[in-house]
Amino acid sequence: MTTVPIAYYLVLAAILFCIGIAAFLIKRNVITIFMSIELMLNAVNLTFVAFAHLWRQISGQIFVFFVMVVAAAEAAVGLAIIIALFRARQTLNVDEVDLLRN
């Protein structure tokens, strides 16, 4: 059985990461922007797992668990902040969140 080369995983992860960056910059809904950050984190996780396989090192996989846990903690705080924002402004569109200026 032939295996998929590591480079494929790395390229896929890089593409996912770039899609995440693009979505972060283009999308206007706070929830969607937040999802694009999660996409970037998952691209990082894929990279870690691929490299862990390459180096035969378990530490890369362990890193992924920590990233997941921290991402969950971040999601809890982030969604709470989004709710607070929605209560204060009745909108989730980042273009309308523009009170802070000179």
Place this chain on the structure above:
Amino acid sequence: MSTNLLTLLPELILTLTAVLVMLLEPLLAAGASRKPLGWLAILGSSGSGVAALYQLRVVHALGTLTGFYGTIQVDAFSIFFHLLIASVVVTTLLASLDYFPPDQVSHAGEYFALVLFGATGMMFMTSSVELLMVFIGLEISSISTYILAGFRKGRATASESAIKYFLLGSFATAFLLYGIALCFGATGSTAIAAIGAGMAVTKTPLFGWLAVGMVLIGLGFKVSAAPFHVWTPDVYQGAPAPVVGLMSTAPKAAAFAVLLRFLFEAAPTDRHHWAPLIAIMAVASMTIGNLGALLQSDAKRLLAYSSIAHAGYLLVAFTAPEPLAVSTACFYTAAYAAMNVGAFVVLTQLSGFSEQLRTIDDLTGLALRRPALSAFLAFFLLSLIGIPFTGGFFGKFYVFSAAVHSGYTWLAIVGLANSGLACFYYLRLLTALYARPTADTVRDLPMPRGISVPAGLALIATAAATLLLGILPNRILSLAQRAAPATVAQCIMDR
């Protein structure tokens, strides 16, 4: 005590105090003052400072301590930052004691706990020599500060500040993580020392270069260096004043510590790649920060741009070889922390939780109404300009002379030109304080508050620190020099 526990003693004290504050918070009656919890938090953070001093004694006697399978390293470098962070936290807490009116904020205990949790993360960042631990410390610190930024709940500007900080902060974290993943790919390890050894012999140097670039982007966001500074003015404007004082100094100091450790110990072989990048970031931060500040009318926004500029001055130090870079950067973070926290203590004290006195116009003629407060603010502004006999002067002096020593004379000249430019906006604020208020500036502004005892302590401590750094800089510099590892990178010193 086992060595493992000793290496984390300051962090442990902070965590336990924070947990205790969280547990006591619901036991207090709804409208009761949360000041006792604040004092408990101050006790805990002072305790962690004392623990750091104890670590310093042990390190003197026994040499560098390592714990938890070599992931935590306590040396003069990390102890320097532990002490700095503990001092910033104690000062911030002292200034925040009278910030929350009990009838408006019923959950101020959470604030004190979050400050302590954040400080735990920052200290953790500076003593970790394993990027996994650095990442966790960074997240503990970041998540706490995201919440603190939006602590004036219900105000539209507060949630806006928090969401901007949160989104851009997490975005930056993703870059940092990708950088760590690429380090792991290039060298097969996430320990800083092993990465440093691996980078020299890696078969895939491309991963190494990308990794350094990604880490620079990630940490560039955290220290608000241009071109990754866009979040800073908005977040600082909307966040509570004492929180801005904290988050413009302590997490930045921790991020700079990580950057120093990473660049000089994990990527010394790529120095010729990252040094020009750092120089560009420094020039961009200084110029954008100072030019941006010229246009501001809100005091917090002005100081936000000023903090971007100061991040630029600090990055200048990174162009020097390791021992020099570490000692000057350490000195600069200490000097900047003292004067900037001081300035924000004054802003906190002026109008308290309502923060009605915000713009330069609001502050016009402050000296007539509150001479002591405006004298303190004037002193901190003079130090931010870099007037002799203040910490700001020697901070800039050491940083620029370090750049000249290492062949970056043009960078020092750009920095000096920028310091001249910065005079304009600091002096604009300064002259406003001592100007005669016109009829329409006094309109119906509330009388600025006087100095409360804890805030007075905080002001005296920060002013004394700024002054001491200005007249006895050698004492602090020698401590900072001990923080620089003497063994590594001596070879680059021959310039």
